[in-house]
Amino acid sequence: MTGLSVVDTPTYWSGFGLVLLTVLSQIGGFGIVALATLLSLLVSRRLGLRSRLLAQAESTGLLGGNIGRVLIRIALVMFVSEAAISVVLTLRFWLAYDYPFGRAVWEAVFHAVQAFNNAGFALYPDSLVRFVGDWWICVPLALGVLGGSIGFPVLFELAREWRKPGGWSTHTRLTVWGTLLLSVFGFLVFLSFEWSNPGTLGSLGTSSKVLAAFTQDVMTRSGGFNSINLGEMNTETIAVTNGLMFIGGGSASTAGGIKMTTFLLLAFVIWAEIRGEPDVVIKKRRIAEETQRQALTVALLGVALVASGTLALIAFTDNVPFDRALFEVTSAFATVGLSTGITPSLPPAAQVVLVILMYVGRVGTIAVGTAIALNTRRRLYRYPEERPLVG
Numbered sequence: 001m002t003g004l005s006v007v008d009t010p011t012y013w014s015g016f017g018l019v020l021l022t023v024l025s026q027i028g029g030f031g032i033v034a035l036a037t038l039l040s041l042l043v044s045r046r047l048g049l050r051s052r053l054l055a056q057a058e059s060t061g062l063l064g065g066n067i068g069r070v071l072i073r074i075a076l077v078m079f080v081s082e083a084a085i086s087v088v089l090t091l092r093f094w095l096a097y098d099y100p101f102g103r104a105v106w107e108a109v110f111h112a113v114q115a116f117n118n119a120g121f122a123l124y125p126d127s128l129v130r131f132v133g134d135w136w137i138c139v140p141l142a143l144g145v146l147g148g149s150i151g152f153p154v155l156f157e158l159a160r161e162w163r164k165p166g167g168w169s170t171h172t173r174l175t176v177w178g179t180l181l182l183s184v185f186g187f188l189v190f191l192s193f194e195w196s197n198p199g200t201l202g203s204l205g206t207s208s209k210v211l212a213a214f215t216q217d218v219m220t221r222s223g224g225f226n227s228i229n230l231g232e233m234n235t236e237t238i239a240v241t242n243g244l245m246f247i248g249g250g251s252a253s254t255a256g257g258i259k260m261t262t263f264l265l266l267a268f269v270i271w272a273e274i275r276g277e278p279d280v281v282i283k284k285r286r287i288a289e290e291t292q293r294q295a296l297t298v299a300l301l302g303v304a305l306v307a308s309g310t311l312a313l314i315a316f317t318d319n320v321p322f323d324r325a326l327f328e329v330t331s332a333f334a335t336v337g338l339s340t341g342i343t344p345s346l347p348p349a350a351q352v353v354l355v356i357l358m359y360v361g362r363v364g365t366i367a368v369g370t371a372i373a374l375n376t377r378r379r380l381y382r383y384p385e386e387r388p389l390v391g
Contacts, residue, residue: 001028001254002358003120003224003337004328006344006351010123021121022113029117029254030078032362033152034071074152078116081147085112085140092136115144118254120224120337128215128227133208138215138227145223151175151250170285171261175250178260179221182244186217189240199232220244222255224337231340238323238340245334246302256335256361258302265295302361306333309357316350328354333361 007013013021089108093099099107107123114121124130131137147155154175161167168176190213194201201209215227220241233241248257265280269292272280280287309329314320324340331338332354343354 001025001032001117001119001256001362002332002335003114004332004339004343004354004358005121005337006346008125009121010125018110018123022110025117025119025121026078026113028119029113029148030075033074033252033254035363073156077152077155078148081144082109082112082116085115085144088136088140092134096134096136111141112144115141115223115225116148116254118145118148118222118224118249118256118335120219120222122225128225129229132212132215132227133204135211138211141225142215142218142223145218145221145225146179149221149223149249149253149255150179151253153252154250170282170287171251173283174261174264178264179250182247182260183217186220186240186244187213190216190237193234193237193240194228197232197234200228217244219338220336221249222257222334222336226338230338233340235323238327241338242327242330245330245336245338246306248334248336256333258299262295262298265292266299269295302333305357305360306330309333309353312353313346313350316347316353320346329357332357335362 009018009021086105086108089111090101090104093104093107094101097104110123113119122128128138128141154172157169157172158176161172165173191201191209194213195209196202201212204212212227215225219225219227221244246257247263248259249255251259251261265287268280268282268287280292306326306329309332310322310326313325313329314322317325320342324342327338327340328342328346330336335358343351346354
């Protein structure tokens, strides 16, 4: 589910290898989402009755639902979404590019699975660069990445309450509006910073520039495909991309990163502190102090992993620029799969660092968040308060 590769996917692997890659991407996507859902259920059942009722109301029934029913719904959403993307891509490959029908179906299914599960492997050495101006290829794949990265609790709630945004839970509000906000921000950054760059958008027409900026912005969510040469991006674009990759997608989704709700919760904490507010309030809902500490812990652990990983990568390699090393490490931690092209040339020790980051980044944020929630307990006493100097 990471997309980073040290070999050329379409030429290195046999047909069996590519089928196995597809199956593993599907299992990985469903498995991670199922794990996140089951851990959410576990956390909710460890809470007291009052907290469980609040959690169930806030999640509009997902956490309190039947486990088997929840997992079946997740599987149905995944397969229906992938089937819809596959149909569009099959027709495009078959009718516009004259692929034999069998090859068109195979490549459509492969890329649909990669998109929805945010894996990012492609059957072309240049990923999607050859389709940079093709709306019928890039848009379905981008929508698949968005669908997989927004999170199934949000998708289920939107399916029920899409006409009543005022009744959305705080989690859904943060995920939806945060995704829209960062998507617009990333799109404008790619479009403005790379507009005249001959190595990326400069040589394209206006329509293709808009499509490429939109596609690349979405892929930073954890999609892993690229329709422009990332190694030619400007330094400021790389910096913004690092931030978008680090944030990632929604909770209980196929995306990586520290997650959208974690990032936005910390933003609200900072805003409340600046204003001197005693509570962190989002749309007339007070955010529990335990949740604030969980968000801070996940974010700071992510920063520590990226910082230490970047240092290790630089130590194990020669002449790798800092911005390229940081990009590679962030992509690995957030399981995005985007690369400036240095992954295959890295020495084995550096590649091991990336493997560890991919594993910890994919499973670690879920495990840490759940462990903190399960470890939370109330004391019958409190120590005297003291205020060390800050800043």
